Amino acid sequence: xxxxxxxxxxxxxxxxxxxxxxxxxxxxxxxxxxxxxxxxxxxxxxxxxxxxxxxxxxxxxxxxxxxxxxxxxxxxxxxxxxxxxxxxxxxxxxxxxxxxxxxxxxxxxxxxxxxxxxxxxxxxxxxxxxxxxxxxxxxxxxxxxxxxxxxxxxxxxxxxxxxxxxxxxxxxxxxxxxxxxxxxxxxxxxxxxxxxxxxxxxxxxxxxxxxxxxxxxxxxxxxxxxxxxxxxxxxxxxxxxxxxxxxxxxxxxxxxxxxxxxxxxxxxxxxxxxxxxxxxxxxxxxxxxxxxxxxxxxxxxxxxxxxxxxxxxxxxxxxxxxxxxxxxxxxxxxxxxxxxxxxxxxxxxxxxxxxxxxxxxxxxxxxxxxxxxxxxxxxxxxxxxxxxxxxxxxxxxxxxxxxxxxxxxxxxxxxxxxxxxxxxxxxxxxxxxxxxxxxxxxxxxxxxxxxxxxxxxxxxxxxxxxxxxxxxxxxxxxxxxxxxxxxxxxxxxxxxxxxxxxxxxxxxxxxxxxxxxxxxxxxxxxxxxxxxxxxxxxxxxxxxxxxxxxxxxxxxxxxxxxxxxxxxxxxxxxxxxxxxxxxxxxxxxxxxxxxxxxxxxxxxxxxxxxxxxxxxxxxxxxxxxxxxxxxxxxxxxxxxxxxxxxxxxxxxxxxxxxxxxxxxxxxxxxxxxxxxxxxxxxxxxxxxxxxxxxxxxxxxxxxxxxxxxxxxxx
Numbered sequence: 001x002x003x004x005x006x007x008x009x010x011x012x013x014x015x016x017x018x019x020x021x022x023x024x025x026x027x028x029x030x031x032x033x034x035x036x037x038x039x040x041x042x043x044x045x046x047x048x049x050x051x052x053x054x055x056x057x058x059x060x061x062x063x064x065x066x067x068x069x070x071x072x073x074x075x076x077x078x079x080x081x082x083x084x085x086x087x088x089x090x091x092x093x094x095x096x097x098x099x100x101x102x103x104x105x106x107x108x109x110x111x112x113x114x115x116x117x118x119x120x121x122x123x124x125x126x127x128x129x130x131x132x133x134x135x136x137x138x139x140x141x142x143x144x145x146x147x148x149x150x151x152x153x154x155x156x157x158x159x160x161x162x163x164x165x166x167x168x169x170x171x172x173x174x175x176x177x178x179x180x181x182x183x184x185x186x187x188x189x190x191x192x193x194x195x196x197x198x199x200x201x202x203x204x205x206x207x208x209x210x211x212x213x214x215x216x217x218x219x220x221x222x223x224x225x226x227x228x229x230x231x232x233x234x235x236x237x238x239x240x241x242x243x244x245x246x247x248x249x250x251x252x253x254x255x256x257x258x259x260x261x262x263x264x265x266x267x268x269x270x271x272x273x274x275x276x277x278x279x280x281x282x283x284x285x286x287x288x289x290x291x292x293x294x295x296x297x298x299x300x301x302x303x304x305x306x307x308x309x310x311x312x313x314x315x316x317x318x319x320x321x322x323x324x325x326x327x328x329x330x331x332x333x334x335x336x337x338x339x340x341x342x343x344x345x346x347x348x349x350x351x352x353x354x355x356x357x358x359x360x361x362x363x364x365x366x367x368x369x370x371x372x373x374x375x376x377x378x379x380x381x382x383x384x385x386x387x388x389x390x391x392x393x394x395x396x397x398x399x400x401x402x403x404x405x406x407x408x409x410x411x412x413x414x415x416x417x418x419x420x421x422x423x424x425x426x427x428x429x430x431x432x433x434x435x436x437x438x439x440x441x442x443x444x445x446x447x448x449x450x451x452x453x454x455x456x457x458x459x460x461x462x463x464x465x466x467x468x469x470x471x472x473x474x475x476x477x478x479x480x481x482x483x484x485x486x487x488x489x490x491x492x493x494x495x496x497x498x499x500x501x502x503x504x505x506x507x508x509x510x511x512x513x514x515x516x517x518x519x520x521x522x523x524x525x526x527x528x529x530x531x532x533x534x535x536x537x538x539x540x541x542x543x544x545x546x547x548x549x550x551x552x553x554x555x556x557x558x559x560x561x562x563x564x565x566x567x568x569x570x571x572x573x574x575x576x577x578x579x580x581x582x583x584x585x586x587x588x589x590x591x592x593x594x595x596x597x598x599x600x601x602x603x604x605x606x607x608x609x610x611x612x613x614x615x616x617x618x619x620x621x622x623x624x625x626x627x628x629x630x631x632x633x634x635x636x637x638x639x640x641x642x643x644x645x646x647x648x649x650x651x652x653x654x655x656x657x658x659x660x661x662x663x664x665x666x667x668x669x670x671x672x673x674x675x676x677x678x679x680x681x682x683x684x685x686x687x688x689x690x691x692x693x694x695x696x697x698x699x700x701x702x703x704x705x706x707x708x709x710x711x712x713x714x
Contacts, residue, residue, distance in 0.1 A: 001279070001289065001332040004233070004258045005053045006138065006179060006212065007296025008045045009321050010061045011473050013303060017041055018477040021063070024082070031082055035127060038063060042131050048322060052329035055290065057179045059137030063128045064089045064108075064476050067148065070140045071110040073129050074167050075121035085128045089476060092659040096150070097475060099568040099605075101183060101215050103265070103299055104482075104524050106475035106605075113151035118163045122170055137175060141182035141211070142168050143197055148184065158196055165200040169207065177208040177230070181296075185224065186216040186239070188574050194220045201227045214260065214295040216572050217241035225252055233258035236278070237294035238265070243278070250285040257286045260294030262327050267300060267484065267526045269319045270327045271343045276334035283335070291331050297321040301470035301481075314465055314486055317346045346528065350463050350487015359538045367586045369620050371596035373645060376622060380599045383557060384510055389670075389682055389709040392442035392649065394603055394625060395514045395560065396450070396689035397431055398698055403448050424449050425502055432506040434699075439706045442558060443511045445503035447691070453516045453562060454524045458483030460495040461543055464525070475656075478692065485527040485536060491543035494550045501554040512601065513551040513559040515544050518587040523565035534583035541591035548594045560601035561592055563619075567604070567612050581615040588619045601625065601649070605688060617644060625649030627687040648677060651687025652708065653701045658694070660701045666708035684709050 011017045020037035023029050029037065042061040049056040062069050068088060071077050079085040088095055088108065095108040112119075124133065132139065142164045146152060152160060172178050185197070197220075201211075205228035212233035218224050221242060225232060234242045236259055251257045259282055261275045275291075283289055303322040307315055319327055330340045371379075406423050409415035415423075431446040450456035458464040464483045471479040496514065504511040518540035527536055548559050566588075570580055592600045601623040609616065609626065616624070624646060650673060652666040670682060684705055690698050 001291060001335045002054045003052065003328045003332045004055045004290045004292040005049060005297070005325055005328055006057055006233075006293065007060065007264065007298050008048060008056075008325075009298045009300065009302050009472065010041055010045070011298075011302065011471055011479055012041055012044070013306065013469065015471055015479055017061075017473075018479055021477045025086065031127070034082070035130070039131060042134075049325065052325045055136075057134070057136045057138035059132045059134035061131050063131075066140050067107045067110060067145065068095070069129060069132060070145045071108075071149075072126055073122070073124055073132075073139070073171070074164060075123050076110050076112070076119050078123060079126065079128075082127055085126070090657045092657065094654065094657045094659075097656060099565075102568055102570055102572055103215075104472075104474055104565065104568060105299070107148070110145070110149040111151050112149055112160075115151075118160055120164055120167045122167055124171065133174075135175070136177050136179065138179040138181065139168075139171075141180045141184070142200065143193075144182050144184035147187070161196060161200055162203070165203055169204055172204065172207045172209065175208070177210060179210045179212055181212045181214075183213060183215050185213045185218050185220075186235070186572055189220065194223055198223055198227065201229065204228065210256075210258070212258070214239075214264070221245050222249070225255075229255060231256035231258055231290075233260060233292060235260045235294040237261065237263045239294070243282075246285060247281055251287075253287040256288040256290055257282070258290050258292045259286075260292050261331060262291075262293045262324050264293040264295030264297050264324065265299045266529065267318050267320060268346070268529070269317055269344055270324075270331070272327065272330050272334055272340040273343065275327075275331045276340075279331060279335050291328055291335070293324055293328060297324055299472065300324065301467065301472055306469045307467055309468055310465065313349055314346070314484070316344045317349075318484070320470065346486065346530075350528075352463065352488035352490060355463070355488035355490045355539055356535070358542060359535050362538060362590070366593060367589045369589070369593055369596065373620070373622070376596050376599075379597055380622065383597060384599065386441055387709075387713060388679065389684055389712045390441040391684045391706055391709045392440060392512070392625075393444055393686055393702070394651075394689045395444050395447055395453070395512070395562070396691035397444070397446040397448075398693055398695050399448070399691045400695070403427065407449075407451065421498075424499065428499065428503050429506060432503060432511075435509070436507065438699075438702055439710075440702070441509065443503065443507055443509050444514060445499050445511060447514060447689070449499055452480050453564075453689070454521050455481055455483055457495060457516050457521060458525065460491070461489050461540070462492055463487035463489040463539075480524070483521070483525040485522070485525050487528070488531075489536060489539040489543060491546050495547055497547070497550045497554055500551065500556055504554070504556060510558050511556065513548070513556045515547060515559065515561045515591075517541075517561045517563040517566075517602070518544065518591060519563050519569050519584050520565040523569040534587075537583055537587035538590060541587045544591040545594060548592065548598065552595050552598055557597070558599045558601060559592070560603060560625075561588065561621075562603045563588060564603060564605040566616070566619075567609070570612065581612070581618075585615060585618045588621075592620065599623065603649075603688075613644075617646075621646065623647040623649055623683060625651060625683065625685050625687075627651045627654075644677070645681075647681045647683060648673075649683035649685045652684055653686040653705060655686045655688045655690055655693055658697055660697050661704065663704045663707045663711065666705060667711055670708070670712055679712075684712075 024034040100107045209229040210231040211229045214235045217239035236243045300321040410420040427448045435443045470481045518537040600621045602621045603625045
């Protein structure tokens, strides 16, 4: 039984990728040194694969994003050098960014607007693409690339797709084998799209293509398995319909089935014996078979081996990327008759009957506010007395080297609780004065005590564990450590009230209480799959509701509950949306069902808002802040066809780029949006938190934002 694996994390156990790329950005490395550093990461990954895996791509590592790599490879963009490549990632003309399927990875969106002719031409000599051309390269597939791009007219898609696949054919000829990833095949596709896929891939007949699909079942699997490729990878973990089809109908004998039996998206150990039994059943229907992971492993941390502070009972139930490779080998060995160790189940670990009872006692009235949006608006206007186009920020401010150093000393026990709290208070003092000097209308406390918007709350809540080195990439070089929801979730004591209350005591301007919503905590963490996800969401929401009630006792008038992952967590199959959005909306409304005098804000990151605008409207907030800079305000068009009476905070500054937008650029975005939404409903803000930015650009950009608001008021 052959083993196959793909998508191993490029980040490195010690975040070598992040250090190398950001070192290049900061001119610490020459381009040659930089390329060598990234090359070494790829070589290290090959060595890791070789320990347990027979077949794997050796050209996977991207310098930033695999969608951008395909766009550069096929001439959609033609950066001259690495600086030009990174200009597309984080410069003034950076590409729009959005979520990758229903994961927390963000990809850069190729934009075909303005192309008169089909732009493709092969550009494989660019330095950013060299590492993706080993003996067995990996590349995003042509259908997925175009399906997830923007600006392609419907009547041109077929012509553009067939042109692109002809260029793929030219590229493929240089290699003995190539892995082409087509995760978009698991989306809801119409018959016209399926016919186009069949027509396009027929042009690749005779080439050594390993075609990978993942994240779920393929609805047109009968057509998929007939495509003229050498091997096909199927997700048999989240794609149970795939497995049912194979067991009933079999698989063509002229190609290899790569059976995805190891979960690439969650950190719980695989039941090896159960996987072996599934593999044996498949072997009776499939002639050529290999066992693999069911989704790319870059959704997981690198290894559990360095987690020496975790409860052993929990750690023994976990498998990160490196351990998943071992599991793939164990399944293959088990198929050959070798015995694996017993399956370690998490069982009752982390269960709390009192928390479960609190959820079971919920009634429909607990999810519905008794005061209407319109009446709340009158209450808030009288209480807050904010000007037209009020200005605020999303929450965090720059976490300098000093801030991170103080936190590190505190965590290590080298700085006392008293001294650390005094330091944080000092930073809050400076930030309140900074916001006063700028003339912002609604303040934040800066979140200096928080490592991450999810991890911080995970460390405060019962039933959730955090890791030391469980880093994964969210976008580019941005890494975070997803928490592990191992049991029932509750709040033992207030989590953030002291800092918010202290900040409010330093100003007469309103200071927002800052919380992360239940859906985002779930989406950006790993949760038990033997507990109803809706129950876990309600548990987290009840803990957040308790926190908001404590805010209100402390005199806080505005609370922001971030649901950055609200769209991201939605299932890929639209037929599964009603069940998901039912509990996702209810979880938000449960958390924020408190005193109607409290103005409730929410924030959402880069998402396809047009697809979910109806569900957003069902969330009973007062103000929503969202990205508008990279989309140049087009996002507001999603709100014009519904009776959206809530207030909107426009993200007029793209904080993922060091470029500072001019006042005119900000006002242009707002004026464009004013065609759709009444001016009384607009706020101005950056499009996300400022934690990763530098102070000089923060001061300049926020100064411009305040000036833009003042200009708009005039």
